[in-house]
Structure formats: C-alpha cells, structure tokens
Amino acid sequence: GAVVSQHPSRVICKSGTSVKIECRSLDFQATTMFWYRQFPKKSLMLMATSNEGSKATYEQGVEKDKFLINHASLTLSTLTVTSAHPEDSSFYICSARVLGRDEQFFGPGTRLTVL
Amino acid sequence: QKEVEQNSGPLSVPEGAIASLNCTYSDRGSQSFFWYRQYSGKSPELIMSIYSNGDKEDGRFTAQLNKASQYVSLLIRDSQPSDSATYLCAVNTGFQKLVFGTGTRLLVSP
Helix, strand or coil, rough: CCCEECCCCEEEECCCCCEEEEEEEECCCCEEEEEEEEEECCCCEEEEEEEEECCCCCCCCCCCCEEEEEEEEECCCEECCCCHHHCEEEEEEEEEEECCCEEECCCCCEEEECC | CCCCCCCCEEEEEEECEEEEEEEECCCCCCEEEEEEEECCCCCCCEEECCCEEEEEECCCEEEEEEECCCCEEEECCCCCHCCCEEEEEEEEEECCCEEECCCCCEECEE
C-alpha cells in the first residue's frame, strides 16, 4: 500500500516553455501532498504543501507564480513550472501523506532538464 | 542551529557489520520520527517510523528514540553493499510537514 506515482519521469524542454508534473496517490486518499526539489548531491528542499481543495502553502523563497500547484482531488496534485529556464533544471519529487498519519510516501520523481 | 542534524558522512562499514546512523533534533515538541533511504538518483523510501521512546525493530533495521536527549538513531545489522545509500532522518514537529536532515551517506564495502 501507499504507492505514489509521478508523471512524467523525465522531461526535456526548451527555455520559456511550461511543464506540468502529475503526482497521484494510487491506493489511498491523500489530503495533503508535498512538492520537493533536489539539486545534484544536495538535500531535499520543500517547495510547497498542497491541501486538497485549497491553495498551496509555499515555502519562503519559492515563487508561487512560477510554480503553480493544483490539488483538485484526493488523489491528484499537479505542479506546473511556468516559463522554465535552465536554472529550474532539477529533480522534482512529490510526496503524499495518508489521512490521519504522519508518514509521507514519495513518488519516484521527475527529472526536468531545461535547455 | 539546524532543526534536524545528521553527520553527512560517508560512514564506511564492511559487509556484515552493524551500521549506526544518528540524528538529533531541536524541537522538544516533536512527536514522530522517520528514517528514509535514498539511493543515488532516486526518490526517498520510508524504511522506519518511531513514535515512542525505546527501540523498534523491523528485520535488519532498528530505530531508537530518546526524547529526553532529542536523539534518534538507526541501526542496520548485517550490512550489505545494497544498503549503500543516503539515509535521511525526518521529524514531524506538530505541523503538516516533515523536517528533514541533510542525510548521512552510508558505504558498505564487500
């Protein structure tokens, strides 16, 4: 149980384009999902907390207009990187929290490369 | 002071030995504690959770929690080369999100 999927697993795009990443909880309902970013050999950095049906809460320094988060259902959250630039190239990972529990289960991640 | 601290390592142990990974946290109100394993290029995988003082065992893994000392540890018995990874300590401080340490890199040599 507690399986989280992400799609796509890898994306390469041109500078200036927008990229949407989907995060799904496959066998449980996730009222809260989280989006992280990780640069090579660096630690996880929380970008935002996404609650179903409400606006996401962004961490300090994360541009909400650049990283659009939508959590429209209990099993799906999306992250859209708008007008991506090479410095946005990173490993984006979502996680989901089981209702009533503290554990977070991570998706497999999406590797974004912006040319 | 960082909220969750881990030695970055690498911690090198020979195959078959016990690997001991440590983590300290600053918020005394923290309620739940987790260990994640992250292989290079992959996302973190939950391996242990612990909520009360003492030891919790799961196969070759034992998590230890001492709230008075604000200390969490993970012991890996009979370490295997496949255990080589970065181990992340995470703490729930009462809010929705987890606070992660920077991770300890473990190297198990054959």
